[in-house]
Amino acid sequence: MVSFTALVATALALVPSAVSAPSGVEYSSTHNSLATRQNAPWQWWTEGSGQFSCQQQGGGKYSCSWNGQQGGGMVAGTGWGAGRKTVRYQGQYNPKGPGYLSLYGWTRNPLIEYYIIESWDVLAPGEPWTLRSNFTSGSANYAFYTAQRVNKPSIEGTRTFTQYFSVRSEAEKKVGDVSGTINTADHFDAWSRAGYRLGNFEQNMFFVTEAFANGTKLPSGTSTITVS
Template sequence: MVSFKALVTTALALIPSAIAAPADTSALVARQNSPWQWWTEGQGQFSCQQQGGGKYSCNWNGKSGGGMVAGTGWGAGRKTVRYSGQYNPKGPGYLSLYGWTRNPLIEFYIVESWDVLAPGEPWTLRGNYTSDGNNYAFYTAQRVNKPSIEGTRTFTQYFGVKSEAQKTVGSVSGTITTGNHFDFWSSKGYRMGNFEQNMFMVTEAFANGTKLPSGTSTITVS
């Protein structure tokens, strides 16, 4: 999967590593009542701004080894998330709802749009389901001895990925009822843990081999 990530907790503490973040996390910014994730890695041109009211905008042009993640967040768990705006990606990356649980330690994604997914670890298909009128495929992957919200650990990733036929780029909007996803994953034996971190609606872009990311996004979430 992506080789970088950082989280902002509800207590506004900076967590130095999640997926495979390097030591420098100085670009992360947390703002009370509207947690904000903004982080870059490697070379390229990356610019993202939080604009208030759940709105943020990004533009990016990554080089080999470069990438970014940015988004607005709030407390995780069972809730309905709505998003709208413009998302125009080229290359690896995605627009997704993203977060973690503890006990068990799980990193989860609900992937709404993308150009090239290009996962780092192999994905295993666990089933298909519907939520909010959309079809999703449920995949899992394992990361071995990688940075996480609990330090270097081995943990499982869950991915709910909207069908290719239903995902859009350009003008995007949608509703994510998180409990629908969590319940299906659990029915397949992949339960969630404790929601102790914020989750974020993020724009993520990353280089994968010769595939380089570029694009723009302006997203409002509620």
């Protein structure tokens, strides 16, 4: 994930399924730690310059629009307890430039940031990715990559840590009308078979829309996603 400096998170109690704030609520920005962000069921934060708007609409649904400038980015999405489970999503996703529609989260011991990327326009990773394996989950094909971030923000403060990425095949990804089912156990098991284990699930995972600038590549677009 890119490094962000502003956050909005509700103080709702955690539950083991996707949760939502009251309908039609759009939160203002305040700064807080990444660890605190991961303990809330709704994330909405931005960095740098650009026009970013995201709103949670109730029932696991959220909508976003963005037009980032150099150094600008945002992440918004719905979260719930991490682990081995099935996550379903549907809606509209219309991106231009760098960013993802993905499930993501963290573990401790080891400290890992993980992504299951379902759709994108331009991947534009911040650090080099190394291909570790290819695997199938249900009827979908994914490539598994790793990357290392050095002295970057994490749920344990500024640390060096590894990122895991499952990336749906280019031929199978969708933009516009999107829908899918993610079985997280398939991904966790595939990563383990390649020699890359996760740690302890102590905080939430989220299904998010993420957009960020990378050099001269700037993000824009809209999304309306319902998660269950």
